Amino acid sequence: MQRRSDCRLPARFAPVNQKRTGSSSNLRQLNNSLTVQPSNVDSHLIQEKRSGIFARLSDVMKQFDAFRLDSSNGCLWRGGEQIDLPPKPFAILNFLVENPGRLITHDELLDKLWPETFVQPQVLRTYVLGLRKILGDEAGNPRFIQTMPKRGYRFVASVTDSEEPLSASTPGATYPSASAAHGGSPGFVNRTQELALLGAEFGRMGQGKQGKRRLVFVTGEAGIGKTALVDHFCRGLPAGTIVARGECVPGVGASEEYYPVNEALGHLCTSAAAEEICGVLSRMAPAWLAHIGRQPQSEQPSATQPHLQARMPGDLCAALEEISRAEPLVLVFEDLHWADAATLNLLAALARRRAPANLLVLATYRPRSIAPGAPLRALKHDLRIRKLCIEAALEPFPKSAVASLIMEELHQPSLPRGLSEFVHRHSEGNPLFAIAIVEHLIAQQILINSGHNGDPQWEIRSPLDTMGSEVPGKLAEMVELEIERLDPDVKELLEAGSLLNIAFPAWAVAAAVGCDAAEVEERCDAMARSLHFVERAGEDELPGGARSAFYVFSHEVYREVLYQRQSAARRAQRHVRIAERLAQLFKGREADVAREMAVHFEAAGELKRAAQALRAAAAHAAERNAQFEAAELNARAAQIEARA
Ligand SMILES: Nc1ncnc2c1ncn2[C@@H]1O[C@H](COP(=O)(O)OP(=O)(O)OP(=O)(O)O)[C@@H](O)[C@H]1O
Ligand SMILES: [Mg+2]
Secondary structure (H helix, E strand, O other): OOOOOOOOOOOOOOOOOOOOOOOOOOHHHHHHOOOOOOOOOOHHHHHHHHHOHHHOOOOOEEEEOOEEEEOOOOEEEEOOEEEEOOHHHHHHHHHHHHOOOOEEEHHHHHHHHOOOOOOOOHHHHHHHHHHHHHHOOOOOOOOOEEEEOOOEEEEOOOOEEEOOOOOOOOOOOOOOOOOOOOOOOOOOOOOHHHHHHHHHHHHHOOOHHHOOOEEEEEEOOOOOOHHHHHHHHHHOOOOOOEEEEEEOOOOOOOOOOOHHHHHHHHHHOOOOOHHHHHHHHHHHOHHHHHHOOOOOOOOOOOOOOHHHOOOOHHHHHHHHHHHHHHOOEEEEEEOHHHOOHHHHHHHHHHHHOOOOOOEEEEEEEOHHHOOOOOHHHHHHHHHHHOOOOEEEEOOOOOHHHHHHHHHHHHOOOOOOOOHHHHHHHHHOOOHHHHHHHHHHHHHOOOEEEOOOOOOOOEEEOOOHHHOOOOOOHHHHHHHHHHHHOOOHHHHHHHHHHHOOOOEEEHHHHHHHHOOOHHHHHHHHHHHHHHOOOEEEEEEEEOOOOOEEEEEEEOOHHHHHHHHHOOOHHHHHHHHHHHHHHHHHHOOOOHHHHHHHHHHHHHHOOOHHHHHHHHHHHHHHHHHOOOHHHHHHHHHHHHHHHHHO
């Protein structure tokens, strides 16, 4: 089995809190690990991207062969075709392209992708395989990515800077959205580039009869700031712009068609231009007006009562186009991952029609909350191919933006030392989580305001790492609610996964819950498709050649809440089963996985068995003349025995 050369932990999948370069942990460390733990998969990379070329809108792209790598949009271009890449494959390709001709070792890549977390190098193989497919590359005769056996990868194509501007290629952004002059909302930080993108789209709409409709999907995980961005943008729009918004609500789509559209129409009918708007709707889309409880101002009563007429999408589109001719119209549809089919069809019609319209549609959704075959996914794909939409994909905040966010929260232009790093690490750059952590620190009186006369002066009273071992209350509650809604068998799998690491293999989950591994893998795949906080990360080869998929939690907080919600007895039982399965799988090679086994036994309170595993590994190391390792293992075993 392939292992990382610098890894003192001979682990396949390190259990909870086993860092890549760390040695085996003890129970205290294990418990400490249950504080929010720095282990994000992508934030580190994203941070780099943002502080580098990613931070400028009109940046050059890296070109190789027929491809251009678009760091701003996190995608790849082949000529005019935009190819979406998931964050990690994108990050790998980006890193390789940024370092052409140089050997990039497995360790270097893993450190970039999973800082401070142990992850098998095999994950890389899976991603590189996928990249090769996309690039049309062959491992045996590489044009782009060359495998350097047992060492890493090298990007072998020549790379140049492409001067071509970003996807939204039409010039003419007249809207000063990203400038300091933007009205926006107080307290809003970061997102300069995304604001500039929205501003550019607003500018591209043109005016009057030349109006060109635009559609932007604003996407990202829960709490990343989609609503905040759109709100901030809308607040800064030029006077006279008509803004209407509608929100999708979970569960409502099934019972009420066009729920967010109705809400947006309600806004239009109470806006400053309500009279004119209602006039247009009465004339062109009376059924729509009637359905939101407004009486169309019809001079000639129609044969059928308007509220009984079917709402035709074409009527509403035409009416909205007409409305937008007087003043620019911005329609915001929020949380489309919960949208009903009728709303999505209307959105498709709005995007595809050709009539002039000064219409900008901003649609937000969480990509991970939509299943692969879901209509929204197909809709976006189709519109994207036709170049009828663009996407502003929001990524986690870099450290500097988290610092700005906290300063805004605390109304203070500077921060106590270490605070922003701590919050950034634990929130993984998610603004919602960052705010929740600051609130938690205040509630715990770790962060205290000792200012006078309304002048804040925040200080850290006790070391941040003494923060309670549980996830901050508010954050945990949010995640807990989300988990509560899941089916019991999905919860069971996730809980079992949380006993391992941010990455967990199906075989270990199967062992923990006492099920067949193939069945568990199928269930985990289904789970990864439907849940936004778990994804499939690749496959690994087990001794004997069997393959087993593994999965990652998108955010450490989920793993932690799932870990905490299990009773101690249940956790112990599952830890023991994982340790025993390790011994079974690695029969004859138990020493290779002894540290892992020990951690699981230790977590289960089975200290004798933990020590035995370590002693066996020590004896094995001594046979190989690895005296230092043997001594270390024996010392560790002795510590555990002392507690037994
Ligand atoms: N750029 C920002 N500046 C200041 N605060 C922000 C920013 N982005 C997000 N926030 C804050 O983070 C929290 C979550 O943001 P928001 O509600 O916009 O997330 P979201 O992506 O819309 O989440 P959901 O998918 O759950 O709707 C809010 O309290 C918001 O004020
Ligand atoms: Mg939102």
